[in-house]
Structure formats: structure tokens, C-alpha cells
Amino acid sequence: MRIILLSLLAISISLTAMGETREVPDVEISQLLKRIETPSDTIYVVNFWATWCLPCVKEIPEFNRIEKSYQGQPVQVIMASLDFPNQKESRVLPFLENHTVTHDVILTVTPRGGEWISRVDNAWTGAIPATLIINRDRRSFYEGEINYERLMEMIGEVSGE
């Protein structure tokens, strides 16, 4: 299974390298939460970001480093963009052509009103960047610009190491 996953990864990387357009699926916040909150062996790292958010763009390389550290281990990084749905073609896709974003990028579709923000984490005021790390019933949340060392600490916290 691991080999299949790794080869899929390799294929997707080479496709990206060949200049294929990145797939950026629209994912409703409820679907995203269902996906990461379903108990499994996988540690989910979700980064809420946007192309217009300066500290978000600055911290992307910190996230790019995670995959290398956890190769073969069940850590999945999801870069959840909060760009507006009508800006996928005009902003998100061009951004991904010009910047290295190693992990899966999704466009987060959010309901109006902002109640979903506390549903992601009660400590989240809504400022981005924000990062949520989940493993089974353990979660760790951080609002603000993050670095690789802090990410490693948070992953350590939820993995119960």
C-alpha cells in the first residue's frame, strides 16, 4: 500500500514538473472536517491560507519541508485555500504555477456567517494563517505565522510521542 502511495506521489510530482495544471478541488468545510476528524492512523496537517495573505505565502516553504521529514509515514498535509471561489482561475492556479506548494491544495468553500470558524477550532478568531493538526481525538491549533520547528512540535503533540 505504501509503495502504491509513494508511486502515486511520484507520478503526481512528475506531472507537476511537466507543467500539468494542478487539480484544486472545491471542498466544503464540513467535508474537510469529516475527512480529517474520521479516526484513522493518519495525522492531518491543515493549513488555512490564501494567495493574498503575506504571512501565509511566507510560511509555505515551512510546510513543504514536512513531507520530506515524514516520508512513508501517515502524515497528510492539506493546504486549504480561503481564496474566493471565483478567483480559482485568476489567482490560485497562476499562484501555484509560480510558487512551490508541495502538498495537496484545496479551495475551501465556506458557509456565510463565520460559525464554521469556531467549528474548526474554538480558539480560532478567523485571522489567517491558521494551522490545525489532528490525529484521532488529539488536536493542536495555531493562529498566526508558523515555522517548521513549531509544526514538528505540534505533530509530536497529536501523535502522542
Place this chain on the structure above:
Amino acid sequence: MKTFKYVMMMTLALVTFTAGAQLKVGDKAPGFKLKNIDHQWVSLDDYKDQKGVIVVFSCNHCPYVVLYESRMIELQKKYEPKKFPLIAINPNDSTIVPADGFSYMITNAAEKGFNFPYLLDDKQLFKKFGATRTPHVYLLKNEGDHFTVAYIGAIDDNPQDASDVKEKYVAQAIDALLAGQKPKVTETRAIGCTIKFRE
């Protein structure tokens, strides 16, 4: 016993920190005196004869702020005559975001036709309020000798499309206060840009 004392001290320190970090609805609003884009000083005391004040932590560069600028102008048009004027305060450090510097505040206000004061928060007032993002609204109610917080959060429920707003949180809260009632919604969350500052 020593350990107990230590734990108590740490708990107290933590509680104090939390209390100082986040203003809650019903809390007394901290006073301020900050420089406006016309180079005059504006203080909360200047608003003693008003029924309340709409304080918006704002800036120039944040796309979410930009989406709300015209709605801030509309709020001022509608509620300043009803004694609920709006004050925008820029808490961002221009050594981190040059576009949020004082000179750019002046040009931005002129270009967009701001009809409200736009103050430079060089004293980290935002920390006393507990503001974390732009835009971040604190609706203050005049209680006679001080102001209390009546609402904290977003201007309305749809940043992207002003024509498709269903809940005008700030306007509804002011209307309630003007009618002598408590606002139905006193706290909302919304996506915004982090406030950029140095410790």
C-alpha cells in the same frame, strides 16, 4: 506546598494574561488617543456626547478590508447622524507592511473618500482590545462616564458580495441599542488578515 504555591501563581498569571488579552462583550472599553490622518489627535473622550462608537481595526493592504471599505463609508453615512460614528484604526507596523504606513493611510483615505477618522495605532492599542485581525469591529456603547463593548466581530455575513448580505451584524446591533434593546448577536467570527506587529 511550594509546588502548590507555584501552581497557583502560574494559574493566576495565566488567568491575568487571558483576561488582558481579550475584551469581552460587556467589558469597559479602554480609552485611547491616537493620531488621525489629518495630523490631529483623536481620543475616545472626544466621543462623550455620542451614543456609541463603531471601532474598526483596519488597514490598507488587506483584501478583506478593501472589500469592506465602501460598507464602512455607508455605516458612517447612516449612523453618524444617529450618534454612532465610526473610527477606523490601523494597527499594522509599516516596517513589516510598508503599504500600511501613515502616508499610505492618507492617500488610501483620499482615494476611497473615507468620511471617518483613520487613526494610526502606534501604541498597540489593538492588544488592549484583543483584536487579532483586520477587519475586526468593536461596537462601543456610551454608558455615561465610560464605554462598554456591545458587539465584537464582523460587519456582516458576506465579505465577498455586499449585495448578498443577509445579516448586517453591526447595523442590527446599533438599531437594537438605539431602540433600547440588547443586540441579538453580540459576537461573530470572520476571516481576516492577521495584525502585523513586533513584540
